[in-house]
Amino acid sequence: xxxxxxxxxxxxxxxxxxxxxxxxxxxxxxxxxxxxxxxxxxxxxxxxxxxxxxxxxxxxxxxxxxxxxxxxxxxxxxxxxxxxxxxxxxxxxxxxxxxxxxxxxxxxxxxxxxxxxxxxxxxxxxxxxxxxxxxxxxxxxxxxxxxxxxxxxxxxxxxxxxxxx
Numbered sequence: 001x002x003x004x005x006x007x008x009x010x011x012x013x014x015x016x017x018x019x020x021x022x023x024x025x026x027x028x029x030x031x032x033x034x035x036x037x038x039x040x041x042x043x044x045x046x047x048x049x050x051x052x053x054x055x056x057x058x059x060x061x062x063x064x065x066x067x068x069x070x071x072x073x074x075x076x077x078x079x080x081x082x083x084x085x086x087x088x089x090x091x092x093x094x095x096x097x098x099x100x101x102x103x104x105x106x107x108x109x110x111x112x113x114x115x116x117x118x119x120x121x122x123x124x125x126x127x128x129x130x131x132x133x134x135x136x137x138x139x140x141x142x143x144x145x146x147x148x149x150x151x152x153x154x155x156x157x158x159x160x161x162x163x164x165x
Contacts, residue, residue: 001043009040010051010060037066048125056131057115057124064095071095072117075139077109078102079159096140099160103147111140 040047040062051060059068072095081097083090091098096111103109115136118124124132147159 001039001046005039006043006047006050009036009043009047009062012061036062040066052125052128052131056128057113057118057133057136058094059114059118061094064092068095069121069123071097072111072114072140073120075110075112077142078104078107079109079142093161093163096142096161096163100147103159105144105147108144108147109142111142113137113140 044063044067047060048063051058064071071092079097079100080102081090081092082088082099082101083097085101088099094114095117100109112120113136115124115132116139119129119137142161146162148162149159
């Protein structure tokens with residue numbers, strides 16, 4: 001697999017951190033050839049092995065898009081994913097909804113950590129759990145600073161999630 005394509009599938013950018021659309025100009029994948037999903041699925045074991053060397057207990061965006069059996073569980077707080085309330089496409093970041101409706105800023109959502117999610121579902125790679133720090137199993141609270149008001153923030157409590165971790 002070309003290095004630029006691997007970087008895109010793991011981190012969402014090419015090797016120089018540039019716009020991912022450069023990958024198309026470099027010809028990966030060519031418009032007649034395999035899709036990004038096909039590349040990811042064919043190389044998933046290798047990609048996850050590489051990713052978890054640096055980030056044990058986490059998964060790349062491409063895994064969340066094409067492999068994750070479910071999103072991370074909400075443990076407490078207000079807010080529902082916008083796709084459950086509005087007629088929009090499902091969007092998420094690291095297994096957490098990318099936009100919320102009906103959020104009360106005094107009772108922000110809390111989600112299970114990525115490490116806890118993977119452990120609960122039996123999806124940790126062999127030996128991965130030993131590399132995960134204990135604090136990586138703590139629940140993931142959404143911070144007010146990570147929420148940007150959406151178009152309907154006043155009417156519907158609509159906020160866009162922009163994680164800082």
